Amino acid sequence: MIIIHHLNNSRSQRILWLLEELGADYEIKFYQRNEINRAPPELKQAHPLGKSPIIEDGNFKIAESGAAVDYLIRTYGGGKFMPAIGTDSYERYNEWMHYAEGSAMVPLLMKLFTSLLGEGGEPIQPIIDAEIDLHLGYMESQLGDNLFFVGDDLTGADIMLTFIVEAAESRIGLKNYPKLEAYAARMHDRPAYQRGLEKGGPYELIRTRKD
């Protein structure tokens, strides 16, 4: 049985979505952010980094989103949700899998952290905002008129990148990126996404289109 250590309003929501897409059996262990929005110390009992998501499967434990998504797809996807290894599409998939947290998420995290500084953080906001624009513009142009980031069906790349788009929407809005905005709405309409939301509890990183 797969166990997912799930922190509210975190990257682990993407794992719940994926597990629902996979139709996998899993158990959720719930953790709540504390009053200063940090993960609670109990997560350190699950893994020394004390971050979420953490997945366990048998004796195996993974605490890094990209690796966890890739592992679950290879193990439980039955060939779906990723291109075959050795194809050009696979390399593109793998690049997006690394790009999501390794590049695109970084300036969004900087925005979040430096916002804690108030006026003291203002001098670097233009640099951070330019970086965010660079990445959103790149994703927008690469997505183009496609329904998914790789090929004609959902892959792990979409699971990874949807969270980035959600984080961008909650922090700076997506009015300059209509393709990404429509993409996020399509992902949110998926029944498995909705089931993941119900399982995970309140999630403040998406706006419903009724807002």
Added chain:
Amino acid sequence: MIIIHHLNNSRSQRILWLLEELGADYEIKFYQRNEINRAPPELKQAHPLGKSPIIEDGNFKIAESGAAVDYLIRTYGGGKFMPAIGTDSYERYNEWMHYAEGSAMVPLLMKLFTSLLGEGGEPIQPIIDAEIDLHLGYMESQLGDNLFFVGDDLTGADIMLTFIVEAAESRIGLKNYPKLEAYAARMHDRPAYQRGLEKGGPYELIRTRKD
């Protein structure tokens, strides 16, 4: 022929090291940081993100370190430098590959950027320093007395993580992490690492032990 778009003092040094370990034929296109330490605009002609490393191989282009390292190893490694897909060791390898830039590098980048703020950035330095300590302590404990991060030989995980250790050494020092310090020294002693350094030109993220 593999082409590597190489920016001085950047993550692309790790690609030169890997290419030397692989014994691959490759061509370097050199780019120099400008007077404010940013990548020059010419890199945007190679890839819209304008960052380094960028590798090209035939019609294929990858602009994300973890994906580039993994691609080169799968394509030119002849089975070396990574565990077989499907093994527990492979999952560990894949997790480190994602962890390096997706987690460990993030607070080091925050340290670099918020240092530009001077006094204005001081309130969040304790949070950033605690994050850096968390990750270095984790890497130190996971490495333990092993010579490499996965198995008994060099893998892509070492290529990825050595750069993190170098960045940590240049920004905060490694006196609290003797295993990581010794590990970096071992990696730096490798003939392929040295050849990569010679090919790439001056690299300020490592200190020789004579310093």
